[in-house]
Amino acid sequence: MTEVLFYHLQQQPLETLLPGLLEKSLERGWRVVVEAGSVERCEALDALLWTYGEDSFLPHGLWRDPDAAQHPILITTEMDNPNGANVRFLVAGASTGDLAGYVRVVLLFDGNDPDALDAARASWKRVKAEGHDATYWQQSEQGRWQKKA
Template identity: 55%
Template sequence: MTEVFFYHLKERPLEAALPQLLEKCIERGWRCIVQASSPERVDALDQHLWTYAEASFLPHGTDRQPEPQRQPVLLTEGAGNPNGAQVRFLVEDATLDDASPYVRVIHMFDDSDPARIERARHGWRAARAAGHEVAYWQQDSQGRWTRK
């Protein structure tokens, strides 16, 4: 079964947390897809991942660029999996109909919108009902993740 994790952004924004989680996935040899809810958000994440840290390099691209299948981290707003990712990140309002093709699906949501929190709760119930292993992670005051 797929692990479906819910990461609750409380202390740091998505732009600070996402690169760290992607780096951990790459270290494990996993390919990733980051699914956003709009082309503008994909573009913003693409730019951010090139500049988030001077000392780091996170190889990535978007599904609008040539040869998306070669990207270890692929940014998209679509539901496909052209790079054969084992991990799918769903940010903001992105949704996924079937988690089963992945080793792990990670929902990332923040405190700023009660509707997003409610969607995360709904996603938790749906993943559990589908028989997936679910876990909830929350940021502490230093931005570290704690499993609750």
């Protein structure tokens, strides 16, 4: 079964956390798909990954690129896996679909958004009912991750 991690963002925004998580995924030799809920959000994440740090580079592209399958990190609105990713990040309204074929799926959701909380709870119930290994992580007031379930 797929390992599914739920990250309840409260102290830091997605834009602060996602680049580091992507770096760790690449360090493990994983290919990555980042699924966002809208084209606009994908474009914003694309811009972020080009500019988030002066001393870092995350090789990535968008699903509509002609060579999308070649990118180690692919940002998309689609549920497919064109670059053969091992790990899938679900952000900004993307929901869990078919988890088969992934080592890990990471759902990052805004803990200050009631709709995002409701969607994450529904995804948690579905993932657990399907028998996946799910863990729930929440940020402390200091910004450290604490395993809650």
